[in-house]
Amino acid sequence: MIVAQQKPIKDIAQMINDCKKVLFVGCAGCVTVCLAGGEKETAVLASAMRIKRILENNPLEAITYTCTRQCDPEYIASLDNQVKDVDAIVSLACGVGVQYLAERFKDKWVVPALDTKFIGGSTVHGVWEEKCGLCGECILHRTGGICPIIRCSKSILNGPCGGSQYGKCEVNKDIDCAWQLIYDRMKALGKLDKLMEIQPPKDWSKSRDGGPRKAIREDVMIDE
Amino acid sequence: MPEFEPKIVAFCCRYCAYTAADLAGSMRLQYSPNIRVVEMPCSGTIEHGVLLNTFEKGVDGVYIAGCNLGDCHFLKGNVRAIKRVAAVKKILDEIGLGGDRLEFFHVPASEGTKFAKVANEMTERIRQLGPSPLNKSAAGNAQKEGGQTA
Ligand code: SF4
Ligand code: SF4
Numbered sequence: 001m002i003v004a005q006q007k008p009i010k011d012i013a014q015m016i017n018d019c020k021k022v023l024f025v026g027c028a029g030c031v032t033v034c035l036a037g038g039e040k041e042t043a044v045l046a047s048a049m050r051i052k053r054i055l056e057n058n059p060l061e062a063i064t065y066t067c068t069r070q071c072d073p074e075y076i077a078s079l080d081n082q083v084k085d086v087d088a089i090v091s092l093a094c095g096v097g098v099q100y101l102a103e104r105f106k107d108k109w110v111v112p113a114l115d116t117k118f119i120g121g122s123t124v125h126g127v128w129e130e131k132c133g134l135c136g137e138c139i140l141h142r143t144g145g146i147c148p149i150i151r152c153s154k155s156i157l158n159g160p161c162g163g164s165q166y167g168k169c170e171v172n173k174d175i176d177c178a179w180q181l182i183y184d185r186m187k188a189l190g191k192l193d194k195l196m197e198i199q200p201p202k203d204w205s206k207s208r209d210g211g212p213r214k215a216i217r218e219d220v221m222i223d224e
Numbered sequence: 225m226p227e228f229e230p231k232i233v234a235f236c237c238r239y240c241a242y243t244a245a246d247l248a249g250s251m252r253l254q255y256s257p258n259i260r261v262v263e264m265p266c267s268g269t270i271e272h273g274v275l276l277n278t279f280e281k282g283v284d285g286v287y288i289a290g291c292n293l294g295d296c297h298f299l300k301g302n303v304r305a306i307k308r309v310a311a312v313k314k315i316l317d318e319i320g321l322g323g324d325r326l327e328f329f330h331v332p333a334s335e336g337t338k339f340a341k342v343a344n345e346m347t348e349r350i351r352q353l354g355p356s357p358l359n360k361s362a363a364g365n366a367q368k369e370g371g372q373t374a
Pocket of ligand 2: 151152153154155156159160161162163164165168169170171176177178179180
């Protein structure tokens with residue numbers, strides 16, 4: 001999932017300081033699962049903003065709505081009626097959702113309530129970790145299911161580096177050395193020979209290089 | 225001008241604080257009539273949004289009363305409530321209402337006297353803090369609106 005975290009309340013407040021009526025839009029996708037921008041978090045933020053503004057003698061009318069997803073046009077269409085008389089829209093989605101709202105509601109001030117951090121998953125309740133660097137050409141089959149691109153601090157393809165110490169990364173002793181994990185797992189699987197194959201430099205043209213990427217499935221496209 | 229009578233909502237776990245309230249009544253203990261008790265199945269069912277909404281409605285103070293650590297009927301509900309209260313206190317500080325208006329107390333079922341003490345303590349604290357800026361009837365009138373005396 002995409003993992004995001006709420007911005008400080010004062011920063012969000014600043015963005016809508018001169019607005020009288022604001023729509024807070026949550027997203028029932030990834031940000032609900034990482035407890036940053038679901039229905040509950042949206043209600044809490046709207047409530048906090050209302051209280052803050054009353055205390056500042058600048059009352060705010062804050063309404064809320066949570067979309068099934070903000071990253072699909074059909075799910076934000078249901079906001080068309082609600083945005084009419086608002087001065088701003090605060091999106092509690094990842095950066096994708098914010099952009100979808102800004103694109104659909106061209107005459108509205110659309111602002112982000114979250115900082116979009118990474119894609120990853122939860123380790124225990126309340127803790128999320130980055131697991132994939134969106135490199136565009138997955139090599140997990142060569143590395144025992146452990147991603148060296150994002151979990152190795154140097155994104156080394158033929159690791160470990162000389163800084164690997166007692167299973168920890170030299171960058172920080174709280175970080176497991178990804179290449180130690182890869183080695184241990186490949187050993188347990190009896191596949192150490194695969195690690196002996198030297199990986200050529202990665203083809204980064206599949207990644208961010210060359211501007212924003214697109215994924216197309218012609219077979220599911222609907223002809224107009 | 226009459227002395228400010230705070231309105232305080234006390235979310236009480238049925239397995240401890242709510243039972244302690246009954247006990248306080250049976251013991252004929254006198255405690256602050258300013259609190260409104262809301263029975264909860266467990267203090268751990270409290271949510272950030274409910275706490276903020278309660279303040280939005282204009283109450284002057286809120287507290288959650290749960291079991292002693294290790295005594296929760298659902299094992300860890302009280303631990304979770306304590307963490308949520310801490311998080312909402314932080315929000316209240318950030319937005320300027322002040323985290324002191326919210327508190328968590330341990331009130332075991334067997335301690336009617338502690339229930340009364342906590343009610344009095346919180347009333348005194350909120351009286352010192354003064355009315356919430358969100359309380360539209362600032363000179364709150366607890367007695368008239370049915371605040372109970374055990
Ligand atoms: S190899 Fe690339 S696609 Fe696969 S998990 Fe790592 S960053 Fe993600
Ligand atoms: S110590 Fe391990 S994780 Fe850290 S940079 Fe070197 S190979 Fe990567």
